[in-house]
Amino acid sequence: MTGIVLHHVPQSRSQRVLWLLRELGVMFEVREWPFDKTLRGEEFLALNPVGRVPALEIDGRPVWETGAILQVLCERFPDAGLDRAPGHAEWIDWLIQIHFAETISQHAAVLTQGHLMLRDPSTRSPVVMKLEAARVGKCFDAIEARLDGDWLLRGGFSAADVAVAQAAVMARRFHRVGDRARMAAWMDRCEAREAFPAEDGGLYDRDFYEVPDA
Structure with missing residues (x-):
């Protein structure tokens, strides 16, 4: 079985990797991190050297940068049809x-x-x-x-x-x-998609932020 661990902070870029994993229908584990200095600690820096989420472990190999993670996952699970392979018109x-x-x-x-x-x-x-x-x-x-x-x-x-x-x-x-x-x-x-992850918790405390007056 492919071992996949998503290192995740709610309401961050890692939300899109969580969504994609759910769309792919594969087995994975989520490890949730706080949005604080923990991301600058040695443990997390071993996964992403700039201390940002997302980080993904796949078969024991850390992958970082959201676009790269999405491409790796789509290529690893092509049967889901969520990518467009090189040479495809799209x-x-x-x-x-x-x-x-x-x-x-x-x-x-x-x-x-x-x-x-x-x-x-x-x-x-x-x-x-x-x-x-x-x-x-x-x-x-x-x-x-x-x-x-x-x-x-x-x-x-x-x-x-x-x-x-x-x-x-x-x-x-x-x-x-x-x-x-x-x-x-x-x-x-x-x-409305079934795989779309609800934003439970996280950084934001309101739906909209007005630009303050100068």
Whole structure:
């Protein structure tokens, strides 16, 4: 049996790996970590040398970086049909969307730091926060423009939807989906999937964070 252990912090990027594992229907173990200095300890740094989640152990080998983990899992379990293999007509688009998710997540991470990590209002930059929220909006525009069917790829649901939708779930705490009707319907479809993991606990304490006044 393939041994898979996901090292996970709720409401973080590791949420998308959890979702993918559930979509793949494989056996795995979850080890939950607190979002604190524990991630900088020797035990976790042996799994991810920069002290970030996710980290995945597969057959005793640590794998880190979310996009790499998704690709490794999809290639390991191709029967699930969640990847697009090299040479497939949608392979390049699949790769773009897998890695586009990290662009969205990075903007969300900056906003998370501004709203939650910098507790002293004097250390926050409303200008930067407003700019990053606008950049999330541009990412949402790209999703809206991309969708011309139920899923990001015409060939059907894939790990690309997992990656981008999970990033969008994080980012919509800082920029509303609004009147992007195709994106809103797509996110509803994603969240209605049986494998979609509920966000139990975690870092965020509200559904939406307004940009503070300058």
